[in-house]
Amino acid sequence: MSTFSLCIYCGSKLGAAPGYEGAARQVGTLIGERGWQLVYGGGNAGLMGTVANATLAAGGRVIGVIPQSLMAREHGHTGLHELHVVDTMHQRKQMMAERADAFLALPGGIGTFEELFEVWTWRQLGYHDKPVGLLNVEGYYDGLLAFLDQSVAQGFVPAAQRPLLQSSTDAAELLDRLSRDARTASAPDDYRKI
Numbered sequence: 001m002s003t004f005s006l007c008i009y010c011g012s013k014l015g016a017a018p019g020y021e022g023a024a025r026q027v028g029t030l031i032g033e034r035g036w037q038l039v040y041g042g043g044n045a046g047l048m049g050t051v052a053n054a055t056l057a058a059g060g061r062v063i064g065v066i067p068q069s070l071m072a073r074e075h076g077h078t079g080l081h082e083l084h085v086v087d088t089m090h091q092r093k094q095m096m097a098e099r100a101d102a103f104l105a106l107p108g109g110i111g112t113f114e115e116l117f118e119v120w121t122w123r124q125l126g127y128h129d130k131p132v133g134l135l136n137v138e139g140y141y142d143g144l145l146a147f148l149d150q151s152v153a154q155g156f157v158p159a160a161q162r163p164l165l166q167s168s169t170d171a172a173e174l175l176d177r178l179s180r181d182a183r184t185a186s187a188p189d190d191y192r193k194i
Contacts, residue, residue, distance in 0.1 A: 003036060005063075006104060012045045012048050064084065101130060
């Protein structure tokens with residue numbers, strides 16, 4: 001593996017708790033300090049902008065992918081190493097997934113949920129073998145994690161699939177896990193199947 005590339009899904013808003021922005025800044029700083037590459041949705045608003053700017057400030061490389069229709073709404077970030085402006089959300093998500101070695105969700109809204117669940121579903125279906133993580137900042141994802149455990153208990157999510165969505169409240173520890181697991185990923189990447 002060349003430079004480790006981490007795809008971040010997160011909100012285009014800052015959220016109500018100040019800890020969300022702090023966590024995004026910490027993750028971006030860790031990416032940059034480790035010499036990694038950030039792949040994200042290309043915006044300069046909310047947590048998206050925070051993680052990108054922190055990565056850049058810490059010396060990391062940043063690739064953004066944004067649909068043309070969201071350039072104004074998400075304040076397309078023009079200070080990145082690469083900014084790919086695409087036609088559709090499907091193109092955005094596919095390009096982000098192809099450029100990443102692992103995935104991490106920070107706090108966010110419906111778009112973040114959808115991206116996280118899609119890439120976890122792709123892992124379950126064998127379209128990739130890249131690790132998927134969720135940073136649970138200030139208990140933001142407590143309810144979701146409990147619901148996922150309930151889904152396993154009720155027989156809708158296979159027990160073997162649940163651990164494939166790794167979670168932690170400790171950003172550095174979770175990034176270490178994702179990086180380590182990405183090195184052992186073996187399944188071919190074939191997002192064209194989707």
